[in-house]
Amino acid sequence: MKLMWFHLMPYTELPDDFREKHPSVWVDIHSSLFDPKRAHRMYNDFMDELEYAAECGFDAICVNEHHSNGYGLMPSPNLIAAALARRTRETPICVMGNSLALYNPPTRVAEEFAMIDVISGGRLIAGFPVGTPMDTCYAYGQNPSMLRERYLEAHDLVIRAWTETETFAFNGRFNQQRYVNIWPRPVQKPHPPVWIPGGGSVETWRWCAEMDYVYCYLSYYGYKAGKAIMDGFWAEMDRLGKDRNPYRAGFLQFVGVAETRAQAMELYREPAEYFYGRCLHVDGRWATPPGYMTEATQRAGLSSQVARAAGADSTLGKGTQERFAGTAKDMQGIVERGYVVVGSPDEVAEQLREVAKSLNVGHFMLLLQFGNMGKELTRYNTRLFAEKVMPQLRDLFSDWEDRWWPKPMGRAERALPADFVAAPQALAAE
């Protein structure tokens, strides 16, 4: 199976009384909380951590997009991905992803992803989320009633921009462009693998099956809440006559590894409580704006067995307010409810093996940095996972082919960024 290292890039210095004094981590989080000089350190630490994860042998490094958000400092994940493309050699880069409806024209996404794919020599995974209500409708002012239609149309435009060889006119409902002809073109043919992060809507599952895309369930609430969603996904694949190739799916999971479980509980308590207590403190005003959720999904949320089976942490058919209100915020609850998997390497490996099998998920996107976790602990968690956990999971699903993985250029064909480190010293010596 594939073990991917995911960074949200949370601002790590939200005050202790953040929840009491501030209404929301998202949309209207106050600018006075942001210290650019501290953030300079954070960005550089975070990029070090992503590069370190690549060094340690994770299958991919992942970044994502958020706006006006205190736990996600990447309004443009493409900037980070471009930097990572230069500082890593082999590791695929998963941009999870670009919210298509936010780009005008959407060919911007086709261009930037093509640039990353070309610079990295074909290592890009192209994620296309609709985007959360907070990011899209509030921070970016998109109309919730048209967001999904715009998203789907932008998707069609991007795929055509990647694949059509002649300049073409795009005559869409929302986008009209007379001359579409992006330059550069992606290395990967026909285009980089497309992954779709989504909630639990059956429309998304069907669309992923139809397009042969990877479906990713990126919830912060772990495998217990995710189980019902993934069961629903596989039931739908069965209905559509698709195989149960676990690489059709991706799943996000927080993990904290230490020598022992007790030590892990101690080490990861603060960052976990920081994340679930402060980072997910979102004002109920930014609840699902009307139209963001399709009526079919509302119906499912109001009526279906799936929502009930998923329990309190299910996101299905729920607005932001409902989602964040009932969640655990103390370490005991966080671990009991499965948001964060903690333990010794063997315990974590055993749990994740079970989770992967039970959810039938071939791509784990692992959050080994979360909340205000510092650089040292992040490195420790990352290294321990790479050395002691990863080998125990590698063989899983080895009888399936991952058809959705990047196909980079051959090593011999790829450029090697120049190393100038020695030059200034040499000059100084003269």
Added chain:
Amino acid sequence: MSEPEVFFVELNGVPTRVWRKGSGPRIGFLAGFGGLPRWIPFLDRLAERRTVVVPSLPGFPGGGRGHAQLDDHLDWVLAARRLVGLAGLDGADLVGSSVGGALAAEVAAIWPETVRRLALIAPFGLFDEAEPPADPWAQRADAVPALLCADPENWRRLKAPPEGADAIEWPIEQTRASEAAARFLWPLGNTRLAKRLPLIQAPTLLLWGEQDRVMPRSYAARFARAIAGPSETRLVPGAGHLAELDRPDEVAAAILAWTA
């Protein structure tokens, strides 16, 4: 309170509900935020003296999913104009509240012969950065009733599922009404109506709930200044944004007097 006559007109292929009740000269009503999931006392007051005709706006209760094919402002304005005609309201008096007010004003501005006399209840359509309207789509659920009505019970009564209502479809229909308004007005409620107000020739009554917590009262003066025809502004004591829900008698009486 007796039920109105119901009939359906086809707007862009979507069967759209029209209510009609009373006798006398026709007067039309375009509903405000949330639409009309049920008949309300305000309409009865109008029907005591007039033939009141209430076409549902696209996506509002009774308007199906008509909003889903309206992609821009021109689509919305044409839909409103066609609804007025299909409902048999050409040349009649027209009342619009809130969201419906923004559309009634457009119809009166662009097709002056369509509207005899106009009454607008705290209409959307303008936006002043110094004094922005409240954002009705960025509210905690429990704050919505008191935002829209001076007496929150009036909003709750409008939206409470009647006996026998479908427990799943009813809430979806209410969300749809809010979505339709968002589709038309997101994100600021600024339809650039200000450009067209000088085209309104119809005598216009501006009604504003004294406790309107959505639309600042100063907007009444902006409307009054810009409208070409004669206008009069009246505050409605004890009423919030949807004044016709809070003070049905007073609002109806003012409108009946204006259009007499």
